[in-house]
Amino acid sequence: MILHKAKGIHLEGKKSMSKKFPIQEYMNPQFVYIHLLQQASTLKRVVEVGETVKIGQIVARREGFGEMPIHASISGKVTAVKKVWHSSGRMVEAIEIENDNLNQVDPSIVPDKNVANLSREELVAKMKESGLSGLGGAGFPTYVKYGSKTPIHTVIINAVECEPYLTCDYALLIKYPEKLLKGLSYLLRASNASKGVITYKKYNQEFKEVLTPFLKEFPNIVLFDVDDIYPAGWEKYLVEQVTKTTYKRLPGEVGVIVDNLATAITYCDVVENNIPLIARAITITGEGMKQPQNFFVPIGTKVSDLVKQAGGYVDGLDSSNTWYIAGGPMTGRAILVDDLIVNDTLGGVIVKPFPEPKEHPNCLGCGKCNDVCPVYLSPTEIENAFNQKDLVAIKKLNAEKCIVCGLCSYVCPSHIEITDYVVRAKELLRKGA
Numbered sequence: 001m002i003l004h005k006a007k008g009i010h011l012e013g014k015k016s017m018s019k020k021f022p023i024q025e026y027m028n029p030q031f032v033y034i035h036l037l038q039q040a041s042t043l044k045r046v047v048e049v050g051e052t053v054k055i056g057q058i059v060a061r062r063e064g065f066g067e068m069p070i071h072a073s074i075s076g077k078v079t080a081v082k083k084v085w086h087s088s089g090r091m092v093e094a095i096e097i098e099n100d101n102l103n104q105v106d107p108s109i110v111p112d113k114n115v116a117n118l119s120r121e122e123l124v125a126k127m128k129e130s131g132l133s134g135l136g137g138a139g140f141p142t143y144v145k146y147g148s149k150t151p152i153h154t155v156i157i158n159a160v161e162c163e164p165y166l167t168c169d170y171a172l173l174i175k176y177p178e179k180l181l182k183g184l185s186y187l188l189r190a191s192n193a194s195k196g197v198i199t200y201k202k203y204n205q206e207f208k209e210v211l212t213p214f215l216k217e218f219p220n221i222v223l224f225d226v227d228d229i230y231p232a233g234w235e236k237y238l239v240e241q242v243t244k245t246t247y248k249r250l251p252g253e254v255g256v257i258v259d260n261l262a263t264a265i266t267y268c269d270v271v272e273n274n275i276p277l278i279a280r281a282i283t284i285t286g287e288g289m290k291q292p293q294n295f296f297v298p299i300g301t302k303v304s305d306l307v308k309q310a311g312g313y314v315d316g317l318d319s320s321n322t323w324y325i326a327g328g329p330m331t332g333r334a335i336l337v338d339d340l341i342v343n344d345t346l347g348g349v350i351v352k353p354f355p356e357p358k359e360h361p362n363c364l365g366c367g368k369c370n371d372v373c374p375v376y377l378s379p380t381e382i383e384n385a386f387n388q389k390d391l392v393a394i395k396k397l398n399a400e401k402c403i404v405c406g407l408c409s410y411v412c413p414s415h416i417e418i419t420d421y422v423v424r425a426k427e428l429l430r431k432g433a
């Protein structure tokens, strides 16, 4: 059993802040910034400053492993190449495009009249040409998983969205249930899998209501609900729940591919209309926001535009006395500026007022972090080993098995960011320094 202790824990979701708001489209920001970085790969820019570009035109290429094109998300003029904030917490070079508000579309974006006859190879090629990557936060090139020779019997859609605060996946599914089913049916064809499973949290019974009327057209797709625990959206947990098997490194070892629901919905547009990955859903929420909201925006949109669009900060707050979490509160990254840019992996930004000073800055030795760790680690021992730069101890303590779920920090009564120490210990081990 993977989630052995307490079988995961129930978290205060805070999803009600934004959950009731349907996806709001904000498709014409004045500027977008296409990062020249994807995962750890630097992208090669193929447009020059001064050039005009259309929506869907190739502006950069990822080379080497996971090679694929990256596309303009609005039409307009390339006005600069400059460093902007990335959800990794770094400044990263990006292509700045100023919107001409003409919404000129690249001629490659046309409906495909031959969808029913597309072969597996053609479906995988479309993934590659569209620059589709995992929108659940991993950013892994989708075609790499589907182009593998490993036999696949099941594709699992992760609609669990188990991070607190975030609701954009929920809003996306409520708006596009049929697109999700079609997208999944194309993913099944692209992998030769015989079964599709859509996983979601039990309390989201609305998913069942919106999907059921369409399900009869998709006899090889079933729904599967999971308990309201964290980290129920963890890939390994989902595979075990659905297939009763587990794996060491990748779900493909047991004949499974897992994809996020936003990836499947985007893939529907890729297959049917040749629309590349140029937009995504994102939740802008948190105690610092006047009106938390779910948006659908071009990749490259400034988060500060979305904060304004959602009504701004609560009274008394502004960008000087707030901080931000890029992603969910459990696995996201703290950032001090709102100049963050939406990229393929950014599904949410949580806006928080600066916190009061902490009461108990020291470890109390309570052991709660050990008790909740779903992979049996001892975070405090790893922290000690990290502080002493003791690689042998870090290895012995299996720090590399940490799935960065954030639970140890979450339960710590002293508010120690103990996850950070484990992550840094992993990094130390990786570098062997």
Ligand code: SF4
Residues within 6 Å of the ligand: 369, 372, 373, 374, 375, 377, 379, 401, 402, 403, 404, 405, 406, 407, 408, 409, 419, 422
């Ligand atoms: S972040 Fe890592 S060490 Fe902490 S509870 Fe999760 S898996 Fe365990």
Ligand code: SF4
Residues within 6 Å of the ligand: 362, 363, 364, 365, 366, 367, 368, 369, 370, 380, 408, 411, 412, 413, 414, 415, 416, 418
């Ligand atoms: S939960 Fe926090 S206070 Fe308790 S042992 Fe772990 S680090 Fe120390």
